Amino acid sequence: xxxxxxxxxxxxxxxxxxxxxxxxxxxxxxxxxxxxxxxxxxxxxxxxxxxxxxxxxxxxxxxxxxxxxxxxxxxxxxxxxxxxxxxxxxxxxxxxxxxxxxxxxxxxxxxxxxxxxxxxxxxxxxxxxxxxxxxxxxxxxxxxxxxxxxxxxxxxxxxxxxxxxxxxxxxxxxxxxxxxxxxxxxxxxxxxxxxxxxxxxxxxxxxxxxxxxxxxxxxxxxxxxxxxxxxxxxxxxxxxxxxxxxxxxxxxxxxxxxxxxxxxxxxxxxxxxxxxxxxxxxx
Amino acid sequence: xxxxxxxxxxxxxxxxxxxxxxxxxxxxxxxxxxxxxxxxxxxxxxxxxxxxxxxxxxxxxxxxxxxxxxxxxxxxxxxxxxxxxxxxxxxxxxxxxxxxxxxxxxxxxxxxxxxxxxxxxxxxxxxxxxxxxxxxxxxxxxxxxxxxxxxxxxxxxxxxxxxxxxxxxxxxxxxxxxxxxxxxxxxxxxxxxxxxxx
Numbered sequence: 280x281x282x283x284x285x286x287x288x289x290x291x292x293x294x295x296x297x298x299x300x301x302x303x304x305x306x307x308x309x310x311x312x313x314x315x316x317x318x319x320x321x322x323x324x325x326x327x328x329x330x331x332x333x334x335x336x337x338x339x340x341x342x343x344x345x346x347x348x349x350x351x352x353x354x355x356x357x358x359x360x361x362x363x364x365x366x367x368x369x370x371x372x373x374x375x376x377x378x379x380x381x382x383x384x385x386x387x388x389x390x391x392x393x394x395x396x397x398x399x400x401x402x403x404x405x406x407x408x409x410x411x412x413x414x415x416x417x418x419x420x421x422x423x424x425x426x427x428x429x430x431x432x433x434x435x436x437x438x439x440x441x442x443x444x445x446x447x448x449x450x451x452x453x454x455x456x457x458x459x460x461x462x463x464x465x466x467x468x469x470x471x472x473x474x475x476x477x478x479x480x481x482x483x484x485x486x487x488x489x490x491x492x493x494x495x496x497x498x499x500x501x502x503x504x505x506x507x508x509x510x511x512x513x514x515x516x517x518x519x520x521x522x523x524x525x526x527x528x529x530x531x532x533x534x535x536x537x538x539x540x541x542x543x544x545x546x547x548x549x550x551x552x553x554x555x556x557x558x559x560x561x562x
Numbered sequence: 563x564x565x566x567x568x569x570x571x572x573x574x575x576x577x578x579x580x581x582x583x584x585x586x587x588x589x590x591x592x593x594x595x596x597x598x599x600x601x602x603x604x605x606x607x608x609x610x611x612x613x614x615x616x617x618x619x620x621x622x623x624x625x626x627x628x629x630x631x632x633x634x635x636x637x638x639x640x641x642x643x644x645x646x647x648x649x650x651x652x653x654x655x656x657x658x659x660x661x662x663x664x665x666x667x668x669x670x671x672x673x674x675x676x677x678x679x680x681x682x683x684x685x686x687x688x689x690x691x692x693x694x695x696x697x698x699x700x701x702x703x704x705x706x707x708x709x710x711x712x713x714x715x716x717x718x719x720x721x722x723x724x725x726x727x728x729x730x731x732x733x734x735x736x737x738x739x740x741x742x743x744x745x746x747x748x749x750x751x752x753x754x755x756x757x758x759x760x
Contacts, residue, residue: 328713328716337735340739341735354677361660365657365658490721491702494702497708558698560698
């Protein structure tokens with residue numbers, strides 16, 4: 280056995296990992312003969328891989344303008360009006376106002392007053408205004424906002440809403456982004472897709488933004504739970520945009536929430552939160 | 563036709579043979595004389611007799627047309643006018659100009675100060691955006707590095723291009739949310755944009 284290991288040494292330890300493990304699974308004394316690479320592999324901690332999903336519902340209405348933006352918008356509009364010329368409608372309106380003024384001054388004028396069925400520009404404007412008043416726009420602040428119902432998707436229409444789930448990790452109930460453990464034979468993105476499918480039961484359509492993870496959170500298990508195979512876990516986050524669908528309402532009402540970035544702090548642990556905040560766009 | 567044409571040249575050109583032409587049987591009732599076969603029914607719809615001058619005249623016409631076409635092609639192509647850059651004359655009228663009194667001192671001061679404030683605001687906004695993007699990229703880079711440490715195969719799968727991502731289409735936000743069950747008022751949109759062809 281020693282001679283054989285010696286013969287393999289000139290290869291510089293370039294054997295494939297399974298072969299190494301097969302040869303030296305339990306053969307502790309032979310470890311030193313196979314070169315530094317195997318040693319490094321044995322000493323490096325093994326982490327469990329977890330794919331997590333950052334599902335975001337994009338905003339459907341624009342955010343309100345900040346005071347500076349409001350002021351600037353007004354100024355820009357003012358300058359625009361000052362630099363413009365009169366339009367046809369405005370000229371017509373001015374001409375008609377002149378006429379009305381003249382008619383009021385010269386009451387003696389009897390030039391076919393009764394025969395006039397002309398539509399004045401002012402009348403047109405009034406008609407348009409009335410039509411606009413009849414239109415009922417959808418409310419920007421919805422009922423769900425007023426009730427602060429965090430399980431509803433109709434809340435905070437001008438922000439990104441993220442899905443958080445309450446899960447039992449170890450012996451603790453924690454709020455975190457939906458995740459699933461990686462299984463051999465699938466990519467991490469498909470792990471995240473699997474997490475979404477198991478959570479929503481195929482009710483949700485989401486668009487994943489690329490194959491690469493957007494963030495990472497790694498943590499070590501408490502000493503008691505550490506084994507040879509796993510020192511801790513690495514959670515890789517994948518971003519997805521919600522296109523349609525929602526979680527089935529009947530199940531688990533208290534176990535999930537849709538929250539905006541500001542409200543994440545109410546649910547997530549501090550370390551986890553800092554890592555998650557790194558890959559969220561400011562709101 | 564063939565029937566009518568079959569005559570024998572047995573004898574040299576003699577009055578008897580000529581006579582025999584006219585007496586020869588006619589295969590059809592619409593053919594009044596042997597020689598006038600072009601006037602028979604199927605051919606009556608054609609343009610009338612083509613004189614020798616006609617082909618020449620037609621040829622001359624065609625040549626003239628071709629010359630005209632060549633001239634047009636040789637001339638430089640007329641550029642399609644850009645409607646936005648051409649102010650129609652009716653808008654250049656003097657009566658259209660607004661008469662605005664010059665700005666007061668306070669107003670001009672207020673505007674200048676507001677523009678300075680706005681410049682600062684936009685600068686801060688830009689810096690914040692750049693910071694967010696840097697943080698995004700750093701987080702992704704870190705995640706990919708850690709993934710590489712774990713498994714090369716998963717790393718390669720992660721950095722592979724996602725072909726389904728683009729073209730990416732999404733409706734942007736509006737000022738008010740969608741009203742469910744809203745019926746837009748009926749009307750027809752008639753497109754009056756001028757279309758130019760070169």
